[in-house]
Amino acid sequence: MKTNVRKLTILGISTAAAMVLSYVETFIPVSVAVPGVKLGLANLVTLFLLIKLDWKSAAAVSAVRVALTALLFGSAASFAYSAAGAALSILVMGLLKITGVFSPVGASVAGAVSHNAGQILMAIVLMGTREIAYWLPALVLSGVVTGLAVGAVGALLVSKIDLKA
């Protein structure tokens, strides 16, 4: 099998960009009492790859980003939360892409909300406390808002950046 150098390069740059976005995000204070509320800037990259390339590329970059970010800036617990969120998010966005019912903005909203839901599920498993589900409304709310913002920027990137050039 011949290695596709162009694709390899794109995925490498994408991974680096996603990690930088994850890191930059830690400097943006989101002063809410509920853990797990964040902008989700790294989802820009996942969204972009999902639309421009394919699900496998987006999932691979997302997985590598989560693992490396946790290794460099996070902890075992933060890795478990991010991994659960990212896995559910990429699954939902992938399914939505197949159905083609939503634009990138809709996919981003669904991805953000499912990311937060995945984190809550992981927290329930790790903490053994179902009451954490009470955070779900707040996290769905923040997911819609951040998902819309990230989706809008993502849609812009999709229309402006041409990978074939």
Next chain:
Amino acid sequence: MKNKRLRNDIILSVALLVLAIAAWGVIRFTHKTGEFAVVEIDGKETARYPLGDDMSVEIVTGDGHVNTLVIAGGRASVVSADCPDKLCVKQPAISRTGETIICLPHRLVIRIEGESGVDTAS
């Protein structure tokens, strides 16, 4: 085609928002004023304090971390913690059954329960 997808996006976003607000409303209004603040570490109950008595206690979790729980005017809150994110300190004071203050790094949960001691929420 494009307008249809845009319309779907809006439907999805609004539906999620309505769902979140409805769920919040249900949680907010189905729970009565509680009687006890129950302390759980690692999923196991370690102490319970009546909400009627104003008090302050330092909760020491398994690995030596400290959270300070304060009960005042029938409401429980965490006023200080030695974790990096201090999310439990930012969480609002709780007084209704099923409400919680959760410190993820210390695996600590403060939960409000009713008079029977049975958790009406689950």
